[in-house]
Amino acid sequence: MNVSELGEFALIARLARTIGAEPPADLIVGIGDDAAAWRAGDSVLLATTDTLVQGVHFLPNLAPWCDIGWKTLAVNVSDIAAMGGEPLFALVTLALPSDTETESVDELYDGLRECAREYGVTIAGGDIVRASEFSITVALIGKAQIRDGEPLLMRRDGARAGDVIAVTGTLGDSAAGLELLEKGCSLDNPFVRAHLRPHPPVRTAQEAARLGIACGIDVSDGLLQDIGHVCVRSGLGANIHASRIPTSATLRDSHLDSALALACAGGEDYQMLFAAPSGLIDQLTLAAGDCLTIIGELVKGEPTARLLDDSGKEIDLPSAGWDHLRRA
């Protein structure tokens, strides 16, 4: 069997099984969450890594190099934030074809630096290797917030039955932007900007962790798929009410028929999703002042996300979300 038949998530689960036999005492969160968490002295470290490959995650000649730099760091910042943590320093690996123009690399670094400044990250090292296709990998190290010696972590397995599910911002703009980018739309288009320059809501995520919200994930693979990760890890079902899913007015206007599908399955929004008792979500809405929308709730039962219409009937969507190995 090859890896595209097995799929990304089955492969990760398979590898996690072969590895996690005897986790050391210092490991708090291992494979299967947004970031790993590790106790080091009086700190709890977080570490995550994400790679963008040319032709797979971005399109040669369409996405400007500086945006690729921004995005590669931003998606890692999003993972640290989803744990409730603070990003600290990054290692950047560039895999470069020999004929890459040094100007392109400079522009890429401009975008990386811009994102690093925005989120208080230091680029502390990395690696440069030759390769036949361009890719960029960021490993980002952060730290958890600590209270009374214990880390304030949001985990995928931290949800309880009865928790409501809330998301920040609006969903689907990034997926609409990708479609437009592929059709040659201007880089100034707001959907295209949303796709190329995600801004993960780090402060809201950190505030959520401080309030005691125990379950969080970033919306990166597509809303339903990401909720599915929470379902599987927490052993719960999720009811998601389609009419409550927040989309931007411009998306609803311009994508009348597809806005819901883009919001549910599009991916790469890099908003945050939290599961918690509704009282905590109310507190977060007050504290963060950010747009936060309750879209559903976690229930006992089969660990999958169900999308419901206003009458409570299940809606089928054509695509389930992003699988890095399956999508051709």
Added chain:
Amino acid sequence: MNVSELGEFALIARLARTIGAEPPADLIVGIGDDAAAWRAGDSVLLATTDTLVQGVHFLPNLAPWCDIGWKTLAVNVSDIAAMGGEPLFALVTLALPSDTETESVDELYDGLRECAREYGVTIAGGDIVRASEFSITVALIGKAQIRDGEPLLMRRDGARAGDVIAVTGTLGDSAAGLELLEKGCSLDNPFVRAHLRPHPPVRTAQEAARLGIACGIDVSDGLLQDIGHVCVRSGLGANIHASRIPTSATLRDSHLDSALALACAGGEDYQMLFAAPSGLIDQLTLAAGDCLTIIGELVKGEPTARLLDDSGKEIDLPSAGWDHLRRA
């Protein structure tokens, strides 16, 4: 200008200049050493990353997958050791063509796990992405040894004029192994084993840091090139005595004419090089019980390594070592 004209080290220097303008107070060592060092509470973290790309760092159908797994982690362990630190946990990124057999990935992970067990590393997460060529990236997080609140770090810029230069083990076997592997030699050949399964001397490196040795680097790009890094960062010249460079008896017997060149420029030995007052090197030899050889000394002057024959005359070698972007 493209990156192969500029070369790996010039590109790194160029990028480091654009980034390191205002290092935060917590950053102890940034770009340009074996690993970054960062103060986090009462700990000092170390972080490094290295990538192996199929067709560049290893040969498809020649190197077994489990050896590729071992090596990718081992070369990162070597970087943490070269700072005097202890490796803790790793993030592993696999870039896979869709038709990769899952069996190959399993074998790769067998080698990773074996190396992780050997060096007390936990694989705590990672990423899997689709790509047209196979590569594997490890980001390894470790910690520095601490005494009286201060980290015991070995740095490339830690050498002083008058320090002697010492290396562990023998050099050149790995480069000989690569040549043999390319000619189809058996995987049981000891040179081939040295190439596929490096064993960085972590305990000796940690002991060196505890003894107060302030300068270390791993021998990964080729002895002279690696000493060159120490020269540039410490602002010193190095005199290396060719006849003192340790090579294995089997290498001298089988590679009469090329043993010196393989040892000086071959790369991938993953031994350790230290620069320190000779008294400290003597103490390390006693304490570590490892084979340690003094091969030269650091002197004031132009920051390059000079290879000398027994009469003190400089020897020219055809190749200066490994540059990831230049080598075709």
